[in-house]
Amino acid sequence: MLDTYREVVTPEGVGLHLPAAGPVPRALAWGIDLAIRLGIVMVMAMFLALLGKVGQGLYLIVVFLVFWAYPIVLEAVWRGQTPGKKALGLRVVSGDGAPVGWLAAITRNLLRTVDMLPFGYAVGLVACLADPYARRLGDMVAGTLVVHAGREGGHVPAPVNTVFVPPAQLLPEEQGAIVAFGERAPQLTPSRQEELANLAQPITAAHGQAGVQRLYGMANWLLGRR
């Protein structure tokens, strides 16, 4: 299917849905991190330049830490997020959905060296596009996954206070789709609402705005408002 969900069954026997993140948000997150890292290096260079040759040595140590340790430590300590990933709402998790550990963080970040080959993360991009869960080589070896984190959505009932009993028994997926329509349709334009409602014409037996109203009614009925 087109969805990039990875489903992992937990020990409790329910499926954990991990929405894998594609290359574009990850590249943006990497860009933000790069800016932060360059900023750190430049600020440190200014201060350490005052210390002469000792400062130069310390500066190279800072470069080493920023280059190698920055992503490893932040991902391991900050629950799988560097500042860039946090800004883009991404998170590194291990393949079974648990938070990423130190070893996995080390492996995936050391192997960036390979993903960067031959230039500009080309290998990583190809791996990302070929893999169903958009993992680069480092992720595959470390057994990790970059997911979209923190999609919050409140529970809102359909806006129109009508109740309409569905003419036939609906399957669970159909019920889910109708309730989702009730909750999300107010965010769409009226013409798109009608377009979607027209797809459900066999159930609603109405066209255009009337179909939208009936779907709202059914959503309310399914939510238990009588």
Added chain:
Amino acid sequence: MRQEQFVARHQAEWLAFESWLHARGENARRARRERNTGELTDEEVPARYRRICQHLALARRRGYSPMVVDRLQALMQGGHGVLYRTPPPRWQRAVRFLLAEFPRLVRSEAGCMWVAAAVFVFPLVLMFVLLQFRPELVYSIVSPEQVAMYERMYDPSDPGHALGRESGTDWQMFGHYIWNNISIGLKTFAGGLVAGIGALIVLVVNGIGIGTVFGHLQQIGYGDPLWRFVCGHAPFELTAIVLAGGAGLRLGLSLVAPGRQRRLDALAAAGKKGAKLCLGVAFMLLVAAFIEAFWSSTQSIPAAVKYSVSGVLWTLVAVWLGFAGRGVADED
């Protein structure tokens, strides 16, 4: 049961779990220090988490709206993250790793390590010996400017230079060695992912380069300052490069010949091992950088002392990698 009744019945429970996750789930260390003031005690959490898993399963089965399912999913994922998180590292663990786990890891991959050592040492010795008989070969491998630079660095007739140093303080060189050498070590490992070829290339190139430069300096009679400079840090530095290469080979081998596993699983196992090996390699290179910056370049120490210290260090490394951690039980 209708969705809204279901939500109304369990809402309080979910909110309590959510606030617990927020207050106590983020940081285990902080949670241990602080008192739990929420309505949910820490002991209740696993049971509550399983109830939420059950709610999620019910919500999915009954086709409740994606909003409700997503919310339960988020709660469950938060709980899963807390329950199954990897324990935070401890300092005690670090000592144990260096003294027992790392040497054992190296021995468990002895085959790869010996191959890496051979691939590194053979070109090194070959070039060294070859240059004693065909000195002009050095110019076909190292550029004339670099040859001149090395000759200047180890010129025994120039007392102004510290051993093997153009200029710069110990601290400056310490930073340089850390950035340069540890980066090379880590890249050697990572290069192994390309079917082991990257690691092999780094090993061979370094072997040829070191062998050529050393052979040339020895041949033109600059051997004394050279050996006095390199003998101190060589035990750690050369061994570490070989170990990084060995770890890289292991990684590449699991791609080429995964055995009775899927390639991905074999790679994941080798990657986990490789990460641990890299930690040890980085530590060894740190030690080497320290020795190289603050001991190797000290001119005032007589050659005899330097060579004996080098001997002691070689023995230490050999004993450490060969025998440390025998008979100690596995932690994980």
